[in-house]
Amino acid sequence: MTALILVVDDVPANVKLLEAKLTNEYYDVITAKDGFEAIAQAKQHKPDIILLDVMMPGMDGFETCRRIKADVSISHIPVVMVTALSDPSDRVSGLEAGADDFLTKPINDTALLARVRSLVRIKVLLDELRLRDKTGIQMGILNENQNSFTSDVSGAHVVLIDDDIVQSSKLTEKLKEHYRVTTVDEASQAIPTLQSLFDVDLIVISTQLNDADALRICAHMRNVESIRNVPIIMLVDDAEMQLVLKGLELGINDYLLLPVDHNEMAARVKTQIRRKKYQDALKQNYQSSISMAVTDALTGLYNRHYLDAHLQNMVTNCLQNNKPISLLIMDMDHFKSVNDTYGHDVGDEVLKQLAKHIVATVRSSDLAARIGGEEFVILMPEADARAAFGLAERLRQSVERTPFKISHAVGEIQKTLSIGLSSLNFSGDTPAELIKRADNALYQAKHGGRNQTLPVPEGMYEPAPRLAETGF
Numbered sequence: 001m002t003a004l005i006l007v008v009d010d011v012p013a014n015v016k017l018l019e020a021k022l023t024n025e026y027y028d029v030i031t032a033k034d035g036f037e038a039i040a041q042a043k044q045h046k047p048d049i050i051l052l053d054v055m056m057p058g059m060d061g062f063e064t065c066r067r068i069k070a071d072v073s074i075s076h077i078p079v080v081m082v083t084a085l086s087d088p089s090d091r092v093s094g095l096e097a098g099a100d101d102f103l104t105k106p107i108n109d110t111a112l113l114a115r116v117r118s119l120v121r122i123k124v125l126l127d128e129l130r131l132r133d134k135t136g137i138q139m140g141i142l143n144e145n146q147n148s149f150t151s152d153v154s155g156a157h158v159v160l161i162d163d164d165i166v167q168s169s170k171l172t173e174k175l176k177e178h179y180r181v182t183t184v185d186e187a188s189q190a191i192p193t194l195q196s197l198f199d200v201d202l203i204v205i206s207t208q209l210n211d212a213d214a215l216r217i218c219a220h221m222r223n224v225e226s227i228r229n230v231p232i233i234m235l236v237d238d239a240e241m242q243l244v245l246k247g248l249e250l251g252i253n254d255y256l257l258l259p260v261d262h263n264e265m266a267a268r269v270k271t272q273i274r275r276k277k278y279q280d281a282l283k284q285n286y287q288s289s290i291s292m293a294v295t296d297a298l299t300g301l302y303n304r305h306y307l308d309a310h311l312q313n314m315v316t317n318c319l320q321n322n323k324p325i326s327l328l329i330m331d332m333d334h335f336k337s338v339n340d341t342y343g344h345d346v347g348d349e350v351l352k353q354l355a356k357h358i359v360a361t362v363r364s365s366d367l368a369a370r371i372g373g374e375e376f377v378i379l380m381p382e383a384d385a386r387a388a389f390g391l392a393e394r395l396r397q398s399v400e401r402t403p404f405k406i407s408h409a410v411g412e413i414q415k416t417l418s419i420g421l422s423s424l425n426f427s428g429d430t431p432a433e434l435i436k437r438a439d440n441a442l443y444q445a446k447h448g449g450r451n452q453t454l455p456v457p458e459g460m461y462e463p464a465p466r467l468a469e470t471g472f
Contacts, residue, residue, distance in 0.1 A: 002026060002027065002028065002323065002324075002382075003028070003116070003120045003123070004029075004030065004045060004047045004321060005022055005027050005028070005030075005047055005051060005116065006029075006031070006032060006038065006041055006047040006051070007019060007031045008031070008032045008034075008038040008052045008056075009031075009053040009056070009082070010033050010034055010053065011053075015033075018051060018082075018107070019031065021107075021109060021112065021113075028322070030045055030047065034056050034058050034059065035058065035061070035064030035067070036059060038050065038068075039067055039068060039071070039074075042077060043071070043073060046074065046321075047077060048077070048078075048119075048120055049077070049079075049119050049123065050078070050079045051082050051103075052064060052065060052080065052081050053082050053083065054083035054090070054094065055084070061081050061083070061094070065081065065097040065098050065099050075098075076278065078100040079099045080100060080101045080103055080115060080116075081101070081102050081103070082102075083103075083104060084105045089263075091264055092263045092267050095264065095267030095270075095271055096267050099271075100119060100254075100271060100275075110245055111241070111245065114244075114245045114248040115248060117249070118248040118249075118253070121251065122253070124381070125229075125279070125364060126278075126279060126282070128365045128381060129279065131313050131314065132282075134313060153178075153270055153277060154178050154179070155179065155180060156178075156179050156180070156202065156273045156277070157179065157180045157181075157182070157197070157199050157200050157201050157202075158180070158181050158182070158201065158203075158269065159181075159183075159193070159194060159197070159200050159202070159203050159204070160172060160175065160182070160183045161184045161190045161203065161204065161205040161209075161214075162183070162184075162185065162204075162205070162209075163185045163187060163206075163212075164206065164208060165185065167206070167258075168183055168185060171204070171265070174262050179201075179273075187212030187214075187217060190205070190217050191220055191221070191224065194221065194224070194226075194227050194230075195226060198226070201231075201276050202233065203227070203230055203232045203233070204233045204235065204256075204269075205217065205232060205233075205234055205235065206234075206235040206258075207234055207235060207240060208235070214234065215243065218232055218234075218251075218252055219250050222250065222251050228364075229276075229364075230276065231254070231275065232251075232252045232253055232254075233254045233256060234247050234254075234255040234256070235260065236255050236256070237257070237258050238257050254268050256268060293306075294306035296370040298351060298370070299351060299352055299355035299370050300355065301355050301358070301359075301376070302368065302370075303369060303370065304370075306369065307367070307369040307371060307377055307379070311327075311431045312431050314379060314381060315429065315431045315434065318381070318424055319429070323382060324382060324383060324384045325380065325382070325383065325423070325424045325434075326383045326385060326387070326422065326423040326424070327377065327380070327388075327421070327438050328377065328378040328392050328420070328438065329375065329376075329438040329439055330375070330378075330418065330419040331374055331442060331446065332351075332374040332416075332417060333417065333451060334415075335347070335350075338413070338415075342406065342410075345407070346406045346407065346408055349404070349406050350404045350406065350413075350415065351374060353404050353405070354374075354399065354404075354415075358376060360398075361395040361398060362378055363391075365380075365381055366381070366383075366391075377438075383423075384423055385421060385457040386459075386460060388423065389453060389456065389457050389460060395419070396416070396419055396452070399415065400417070400451065416450060416451035417451065418446045418450050418451060418452060418453075419442065419445060419452070419454070420438040420440065420441030420442030420443070420445055420454060421438060421441055421454065421455060422435075422437035422441065442454075
């Protein structure tokens, strides 16, 4: 996943070193030599991450970070402070200023790239939610409000998973000064407890659990729908940095070294909860204000009206930031025969089940829409043709192998999908052209035998042999 990274440092050699490391991993890099230029660059280019040096003339990194987090247009951009300072009080000062993490010079390459990848995943989701807000405002179905990071997170719900009774008791006492705390002292009860709660804002888990693998528990959390997007902070020993790197790859948001510095814990907990509240506000704004106006009544997916408005925003954004986007148009094969044979009620049942297949397959940042009849679209930001083809084939094969259960006496029927794919052409492409290419590919898939995805990206194998078409 590519990203645009702003590197801020007044020492040219430091900038060159970081730029070389990041570009070698295929990230795009812009630079600034001081805090004032950093804020201007952030406003102009909207980078995915800011790597910010602490010690700079004129305006230091702490003040720069505070100003970034106070500006609603850029406050959502993750900030990682880069410094030679190693005193815990300096880390606390940075975190209180709004920084998402600290990297200490000399920078460990593995730690740097793990942190960047972790924060990029979060930023992609936030960008998509912010774009949906913008789309709703343009369509006149949302009032323009300024969703920004809230400074007041008191009363948030924190779940602490730690079977060290003494350590857990001390941490709970400190956390209860500002938050509601649920403690779990048996690892086997971690997931059941989390599933029984409906308002978790942060999970703190120790890697020192007896007879349990904390990382495995965290991986399981990311597969549970109700807690998938809840931030996680790991408690790790100083000698367990490899666990930290693995954790960041799994989607863990942050970590604290043991023994825990309570001031640093307070700052990191607040940072994660603020981001969670911001994400929740964006989601709630969408769900409560535009659901009825922009969704298809039968399937619950977005409708054509919303897709057209959102696609324009997405294409414009991707062209400006040189980021990929792909689009899938799909059509159920021989769907007319369902309505003709069993009636439109059964046809509606099939379309509802197809929508569930789509929702179960797409990523959280993708947008799925029904644009008419049995025709559906999936819009995939940050996905090139190969990634889009992989998702399309997973969806096509899932539909092919799973019978549709219907209320008719026959009980169930087998159906298949034809899918057309297109990806953004950066030479003056438009939403209309993107849809046209996918529609043409769908036409070719239909008239070339059905039950296939076209075109097949160069270098990818042809899809596996398909099950026989039933004729329905």
